Amino acid sequence: MIQKFDTIEKEALEALEKEQNNDIPQIYVGCATCGNATGAQSVVQTIKNKLKKEDFKAEIKEVGCIGMCFAEVLVDVIKPGQPRVSYHGVTPEIAEEIVESYVINDDHRPDLALGYFGEGGPEDVERIDAGDVFKNQQRVILKNCGVIDPENINEYIARGGYRGLAEALEMKQEDIIGVLKDSGLRGRGGAGFPAGRKWESCLKPQADQKYVICNADEGDPGAFMDRSVLEGDPHSVIEGMIIAGYTIGSSKGYFYVRAEYPLAIKRLRRAIAQAKEKNLLGENILGTGFNFELEIFQGAGAFVCGESTALVMSIEGNRGWPKPLPRPRTTEEGLWGKPTLLNNVKTFSVVPQILSKGAEWFRGIGTEGSPGTAVFALTGKINRSGLIEVPMGIELDKIIHEIGGGILDDRKFKAVQTGGPSGGCLPEDKLHLSVDFDTLLEAGSMMGSGGMVVIDETTCMVDVARYFLDFTFEESCGQCVPCRQGTQQMLEVLNDICEGRGREGDIEHLLELGDAIIKGSICGLGQTAPNPVLSTIQYFQDEYEAHIKDHTCPALVCKNLIVYHIDEEKCTACGRCRKACPVEAISGEKKVPHKIDQELCTKCGICFQECPERFSAVERLTGKENLAAAARGRLTDV
Template identity: 55%
Template sequence: MSSQYKVIVGMGSCGIAAGAKKVYDSLQDTLNDGSAKLVIGGCMGMCFAEPLVEVAADGKRVIYGRLTSENAAEIIAKHIKTGQPVIESVIWSEGLDSADANYFNKQQRILLKNCGVVDPESIDSYMSHDGYKALEKALKTMTPEQVIKEVEISGLRGRGGGGFPTHIKWTLAGKSAGPDKYIICNADEGDPGAFMDRSVLESDPHRVMEGMLLAGYAIGASEGYFYARAEYPLAIKRLRMAIEQANQKGYLGKNILGTGFNFQLFIREGAGAFVCGEETALIMSIEGKRGMPRTRPPFPAEKGLWGKPTNINNVETYANVPAIIFHGGAYFAQYGTESSKGTKVFALAGKIARGGLIEVPMGITLNNVVFDIGGGLQGGGKLKAVQTGGPSGGCIPAELCDTPIDYDSLKKIGAIMGSGGLLIMDESACMVDVAKFFLTFTQDESCGKCTFCRAGTKQMLRILERISEGKGKSGDIELLEDLATKIVQGSLCGLGQSAPNPVLTTIKYFRHEYEAHINDKICPAKKCKAFISYEIDADKCKSCSKCAKGCPTKAITGAKKEPYVIDKAACIRCGLCMSACKFDAVLVTTGSGRGE
């Protein structure tokens, strides 16, 4: 028996981690009476309310969130039986005023249109949402030059972070001679704090493939490679399925749609090297070598993979192309600003009330994102900074968060657009610690080819470590700035050129924090271990002994009905006692109030 109801369970990695599989199983038992069609979907983008289930009928969507395997079946069954949404569990539904409605209503979802809607493991599902129509349109009615022209009209710029105009890359690769050309999709999303590409690949893999096919047609390539992070097993699995299905349906292979166009796609898995996000390093890696960048020119458009002309874009860039070709470039260009057209996908995370995968028109301000879409900070905290662009980006202080999000405005204030990670920080974040965190990462990931990147980042990290250990000296800040400038100048690729950004922006906007560490031996955020101490508030302590049991150095002692005490000499300031205490009795102090 067929039913008008369709029940979609969001099964991206995050959803599964939050228990979506169990929810799915529980629904399977309930809905096997045929009252609804149960399908899996990708990421619905509302990570803050996972696991998510959508009930769709007659074009009306109702999304439920924060479900458990215990209550999901009951809620969904009630909805289907009564035909009415169970309001108190609804996260979003069109026209319904729920507490979290703004999360969706303030977005502009073009690229993510299908995410959470189509079944990522079914090509038919993609096709029923205009899938591969853009390819058909291009192959049957447009020349390669016309395809590139539409991309030019759209104003699309590289979404991996560089912001290079896509049509110029395509034109160059198209003009390069030779029958063997390659398309590469950079899915080596290495920025910690970014998960846009993973979500898109897990939720709508065919869209990315269609974009690559269009690029292949535009530049005259017949082979394409996905270079995907090995840490994304689900994305890789779904890509494999998608490629197989597209081959069966004739969207890949020889003589596609009877037009004489041939194209095949392959997957290469990365092996854990951040530098491979750089295009020449990535090409080396596909060629089975150490992923070390080389000098450009020649650019990949002339001499890329196996020495042949190659076009390389990231996941999001390709995923934008089908809509541009299907609706025309002007459709895309109506969104955004003069120099940054269209929409951009961001991974909103950190201390944000509603974190997740969002898509917004370029030009929207950071404050709009944090407060309108993200619902402000977790636990009502105060915004301290927004970090964009991961280890290559910068920390933007709260007072500059009315800056519009576009390539040029962000660059002006020392940050970058980056690939789309937006990390929200509250007052508990120590800026020296954040800078140290990113430098630890880039220093570790430097491939070692350029001296300034290899040795310079290490020296910067040493200085930061010194500062956070209470051994900072006057002149350290200036030394950091000096080193930073030289690393930028002396590095071949984007990794080194941008590695100092987190340090430079934190010094620029939070210099007083560095000075507090160096001169006053205080960590204002109470994060750096050298400057803090833990103690137990005798009035709040209930003598439950949880803290003592969890203490790795047995520094906490006490007895029944007696408040517990921390031996500060034995304490290693790991903070496990603070996590263990249910009564907020463990306090952390810094500065003059700090015990020794």
Template identity: 55%
Template sequence: MPNNNEYTIYICEGTGCVSGKSHEIRLALEHKIAEQGLNNVKVDFTGCHGFCEQGPIAIIEPNEIFYTRLTINDVDEIVQSHIMEGKPVERLFFKDPISNRSIPYYRDINFYRKQQRIILRNCGHINPEKIEDYIEREGYNALKKVLGQMTSLQVIEEIKQSGLRGRGGAGFPTGMKWEFCQKEQSDIKYMICNADEGDPGAFMDRSIMEADPHTVIEGMTIAAYAIGAGEGYIYIRAEYPLAVKRLRIALQQSENMGFIGDNILGSEFSFKIHVNEGAGAFVCGEETALMASIEGKRGMPRPRPPFPAQSGLWGKPTTINNVKTLATVPVIINKGSEWYSKIGTDKSKGTAVFALTGKISNSGLVEVPMGMTLREIIYDIGGGLIGGKDFKAVQNGGPSGGCLPASALDLPVDYERLAAAGAIMGSGGMIVVDSQTCMVDLAKYFLSFTQEESCGKCVMCREGTLQMLKILEDIIEGNGKEEDIDLLLELAKAVQAGSLCALGGTAPNPVLTTIRYFRDEYEAHIKEKRCPALVCKNLINFYILPDKCQGCGICKRGCPVDAISGDKRMIHIIDQNKCIKCGNCLDVCPERFNAVTKVSGEKLQVPQEPIAVGSWQNSESEEKL
């Protein structure tokens, strides 16, 4: 029976899905549909849905059927079965990691169902390269309202009433920030959008700019109107080429339609936006460093005051807001501050976007009202840990943030409560780890990042973090001393006190929180020379279990340094002196044998050299295993 429904197929073309060849999938779909002569189907693309792990993603209207992990080979079946016969392809539905049920509709997927998407409202629902799509969803209405009906002071008052706080991490009230700049008398003022999303593990700003660039432009233009700026800069990471491309397209479209440029919408207000690509310096996320970079200098922070509101870019009053803050502004103007201030907690209003990643089942972008507990985010939305493993810790806020243990799972997430627990909201990175992550190694990971990214201006940040890093390296290599933990704590205090900007001020946080909540792991490394998570190379060994090895030789062939000896049907042996602990043998040993193991702090009894399979007898080793 011919199917006469009208269909629209939306393919995600965010960075994640594009890496899964979603662009080619869209072209193949278009080709197939043309080939079949179907004229009831439209194919279009969207930006990031935030559920990148399930990508490439497609949504088919009507009913928002949600397809995951598409490949080019699925195209024929989608067209044949779903479009021509009206039977959606069940094997491409999302599989809930907990119930294991296939879920056809977007709205029924737990990952999305429990979110409240304000900042990400358009992400995945519009074509980011078409301004008409944005306009259809109330786009630029807020700008029209502001220019037509509101004074700059009224705009600031509205934002103040809403309780909006900066989403870049520090959480400073946005309305107040605007007010400081508005009050300054100056012929020139600047409005900057900070899109230098440098925190490893955070990608919400990228997603927003790729999926909904116009909302950033609209929010920024409203902010510029409020403070009285005629020129603006978007400072964006060069590592985000797709976001840069879409922003530039959006700016051109917006200018063509008169939403930016001279005499916007016939008003007296003019505003021009430039795009500056960052050049790979994490410290440029700090506002004074960012401005130095736009000025063509080394991006090093300077003391404040004077604050940017008084003396910012080229000495002129300047406001700097994060992408998410600006993306929220049009919604507040459209729906009103009263509506917005009802969302969230007492002191933290609205929603927060987290990049939920690591050992979590549903990796992706999550937007929830402030005050939701970590447990709800990680288990209800995130679907718990991969393979149902036990939760060990969640790292919040990137290199400036902290690691929280299981006892913090019922903590409602907002600015104050995260800070009290030792973490920060920060950029919203939320990395979940299980028992296979070593907390000392994780602390070292973050510290080596901040140490490398320290601009070098403040001695404590430059040298103090280096000393802390060396101590952590010692501990990890099995050379830790008992007094090291206290020394780390002392140095941490000095680094916090002796640094000009937040990079140094917060760099010790990962070390401090891991010591606070996982001190036993530090002690195991130092006192027992043991890494409980079996991560730190100097403290672990790989063994081939003589009672399980069947002499298949797969591990031997896969060993990159020829550290494994043995022939067919012989028990294989790892030469511990040669082994570089790459773990390849453990990966490749067939599951039915499971003969390779990793241990720390113990020595296993194995034959000295290869012997025939089945001839090994050692009571001691059996006891241990």
């Protein structure tokens, strides 16, 4: 069947050659959800119109996300014989300029360009792939994202796609599992269970039907790794699933994708149809007699359905509740009671590469215990947010300060949160830690599926814990007492602390609750829900104490614990704050320093933002004394 695939590959290359004219400029527009949300579609339209108007021929390609979210909308131009020049923050107006100056003429517009990829670019712009963003990255799972047109299977095949499948179909099932085991691949959903062992335990049981499920119910706040892979490189996941189907002896696979990912679903549908057309999916794949069908199941938005047993319940049409232990493993009794292999999007998508490049290649990346790469959605108070892929074992510091470009506005770093609502916050003295499954877990956080939120000095750690707890509280399924009642209790306590009603003993109360929730909950959601609270107490207990004992929010965030005040000596009576105040709480006139009526003030902070930096007369005060003075209407006494 390798010959059969060779023919398919040849046809794909020929088709590509016919479709694409490399003698004319190629224009790539990042059209994943991130790009579209920033206006990529109108940029595409503008470019098309402009080219038509000028009667100039160029190829426009809507590609997935390359990960530089901070620079959206991204438009890349490759002219024949030239390297790829990348433009950032493109609006329809800028797009017209780029077409005019660079696509049609030869001015590469260093003022608009972000840089170029490859060698031999113009000297007055930066080489991106050698710069801070990419030099520390290693793109394995994301290698095609933002590079190929995800709606064209030929492009995927041209970059080595489906060769892994063709090779797998010539292998014995045990041998495929052997390669996976040798590669040391661990599941990318967050827990890091060895993939080879999981596949093996699904191969063993005899059953008339087995299922393969791809878990694309990505739900952590701020995490969008799986979405980007599905939007940017859907075929890699499909290929991985077909290989999985062949290996464990399954003829049916499901994509469990959340309904909030319409573009991912659309691209998957198209990719499935294309793969079927080429006989890479469906009946008698590549003439081997192996049949495999794929169906998309849209999740209705419950976070807990990312838990394997709840996900299975959901596909079965039941309430998405995890099954309590003891219960058979999903690999033995999963969907409809049949052996079921469930892996994350990224796990499936890397399998084809492991099979075609070999276990040794994969082991060569990352660390001994966690080979391969990690994909992170890097967000928060950071200069360059986006989707990154780094070899396991890289230091946290490198991610934040080199790839991420450091903290916004040169503020001070305070903590980094990994693992989403199940993970924890690590402080500055943990930045030397290496990013892998085991190290992060040991430090009180976790890899999770790949959310990484950077926190600076203007963020209150109690408030951060409250934010994540609010998420798990809302997403708890309600089945077991510790999670249903416990997250609510923790949230109430955190609300109290943030709002100045914290009581002595609350920290111990939170620790005790956390312990009981971790030990008592049915599933992973509850068992990890207290982590954001426990890790912030572990590393930032002083902030909790300041809130409880002194009614002080050191980061000046918690509204109930701060008051806004105008320093009479600094105030020049410019009147900006008075005019901007939405509730008319500020009094004063020309040459008379202004004053805030604390009873009217809603603490929206607009006056603080409005006061010109050179005056900095509006200040935020916190602490028992200031709050009491404000309540008496005599803040100036303090």
